[in-house]
Amino acid sequence: MKRLLLCLCASFLLVQSTTFADEVTQYPDIPRIDVHTHITSDVEAIEKFHSLRKALKDTNKIDLALWLNLGGGSDAMENNDEAMAAGQGRMLCAISDYSSHDGLKYDPAELQQWLDRGYVGYKIWAGPAGRKLKPDEDGIRFVDNPALEPTFAKMEEIGMVGASIHIADPNGPWGARTKWLPDPVAYWKEILAWRNVLERHPNLVVVNAHGMWSLCQDAQIDYLRNTLSTFPNLHVDLAATFQYFNLVDRDNLRDFMIEYDDRILFGTDVGKWTEPEETEYNRQRFFQAFQILETDETIAGSFFGDQPTQGLNLPRETLEKIYYKNAARIYPRVKESLQALGYSVE
Numbered sequence: 001m002k003r004l005l006l007c008l009c010a011s012f013l014l015v016q017s018t019t020f021a022d023e024v025t026q027y028p029d030i031p032r033i034d035v036h037t038h039i040t041s042d043v044e045a046i047e048k049f050h051s052l053r054k055a056l057k058d059t060n061k062i063d064l065a066l067w068l069n070l071g072g073g074s075d076a077m078e079n080n081d082e083a084m085a086a087g088q089g090r091m092l093c094a095i096s097d098y099s100s101h102d103g104l105k106y107d108p109a110e111l112q113q114w115l116d117r118g119y120v121g122y123k124i125w126a127g128p129a130g131r132k133l134k135p136d137e138d139g140i141r142f143v144d145n146p147a148l149e150p151t152f153a154k155m156e157e158i159g160m161v162g163a164s165i166h167i168a169d170p171n172g173p174w175g176a177r178t179k180w181l182p183d184p185v186a187y188w189k190e191i192l193a194w195r196n197v198l199e200r201h202p203n204l205v206v207v208n209a210h211g212m213w214s215l216c217q218d219a220q221i222d223y224l225r226n227t228l229s230t231f232p233n234l235h236v237d238l239a240a241t242f243q244y245f246n247l248v249d250r251d252n253l254r255d256f257m258i259e260y261d262d263r264i265l266f267g268t269d270v271g272k273w274t275e276p277e278e279t280e281y282n283r284q285r286f287f288q289a290f291q292i293l294e295t296d297e298t299i300a301g302s303f304f305g306d307q308p309t310q311g312l313n314l315p316r317e318t319l320e321k322i323y324y325k326n327a328a329r330i331y332p333r334v335k336e337s338l339q340a341l342g343y344s345v346e
Contacts, residue, residue: 024061025305026294027267027316031065031343032323033334036164036209037173038072039091041083045272046091048279053090055283062290065324066337070164071096072271073251076100084118086304089341094163096123101139103147108154120331121163121207122155127190128168142193143167144200152201161331162206164237164267167194187213191223199230205330207235207265216244221256228263237329238322239267242289245312254312261318265326266293268303293319 039045049067056062069091095114097104104124106114111122126143140147155162168190171236191212198204202346214224214236228234245253257264268289270282289303300306314322328335328345338345 024059025290027319028061028063030316030320030323031063031338032266032290033065033327034067034268034270035207035265035327035331036237036269037067037069038269038271039067039069040072040272041080042272042274043082043086044274046086047082048273050088050090051141051276051279052282052286056286057282060287060290062287064286065341065343066092066327066334068120068163068327068331069093072098080346082320089337092120092320092331092337093118094123095119095122096163098125098146100124100143101141103140104151106151108150111151111154111160112158115160115332117159118333120333121161122151123165125166126194127166128186133229142189144193144196148197149200152197152204156201156204159205162204162208164207164209164239165194166209167191168318172199192258195227198227198234203233205233207233207237207330209267210239210269211236211241215241215253216247216250218252221248221252225256225260228260235263235265235326237265237267238289240270240304242302243307245292245302246277246307246309250310250312254314257312257314257322258318261314261321262326264322265330266322270303293322314335 003223012067037049039049046069053064056064067090069087071093084091096107097106099105106122114122124143154160168187191214194208194212198206212224212227214220214227224236228236268286270285273279273282285301285303288301289298291297291299292302292309293309293314297311299309302309324338325346328338335345
């Protein structure tokens with residue numbers, strides 16, 4: 001049944017995308033880095049990602065050069081030499097913690113050791129609070145809880161990047177449907193708790209996942225402008241945001257992307273897959289996301305969802321920063337990894 005559903009999904013998307021499925025990118029010479037994946041340590045899944053890279057190169061002339069593996073759930077990519085070898089130099093990993101409401105599992109004193117071993121950051125899932133705790137349960141409800149302070153202080157001290165730190169979830173028209181965080185008051189409590197952390201640790205370098213869930217409404221984009229202006233070491237990735245672009249003013253979003261192009265990184269939130277049919281399905285999803293950023297065409301779908309979305313037609317220099325330059329500047333080992341693969345990186 002699973003295989004049948006995957007085939008149907010891939011076939012549907014193939015038909016839906018026939019208007020541009022055979023097109024190639026305008027920018028075949030720009031390498032792209034996906035900073036937000038959950039491929040996990042499954043060697044077969046890592047090999048499938050290499051197949052995806054080849055399919056994008058062969059079909060769309062897109063160079064998916066590198067990806068950052070954030071693990072998934074209890075799979076934190078730790079101590080897995082076989083998985084690292086399967087990455088063939090194109091995969092970097094972060095340590096990760098998806099249960100911050102129970103307290104962060106890594107002792108602050110050991111964080112330097114993880115950096116020394118080649119892990120490029122610390123992925124922390126912190127929200128929404130109500131998803132983990134009921135009102136009568138004990139635990140760490142918000143990310144600014146003093147119990148988490150030693151970890152953020154140590155990360156700030158040693159320069160460990162907060163890798164796609166997850167704060168809150170979308171509210172507004174999609175919150176009620178997904179049952180993630182439909183209450184706007186709860187949403188802003190989460191967002192403001194994170195702002196408290198940033199105020200306490202101004203030198204903490206962070207990439208917030210999903211645009212800090214602040215790209216779903218025009219008012220949120222204005223708030224994100226304020227936040228990025230206030231905290232120069234804060235960045236956001238675009239993972240799982242493309243399906244919301246049709247909800248905001250296209251010119252406002254485009255202006256924001258250009259204005260803050262040194263603070264935005266490309267990401268998808270793609271998870272592991274094992275079925276061959278899914279590789280083609282994911283190729284088309286990646287291509288749609290790239291088309292939204294690169295062209296002014298109306299794209300039939302995004303990475304998640306099938307809402308028609310007008311492309312942003314971003315300038316080349318903005319695309320270069322979003323696709324790889326920002327990641328090479330922010331994350332350790334990225335620039336060196338690209339150079340080892342033969343890329344010329346400024």
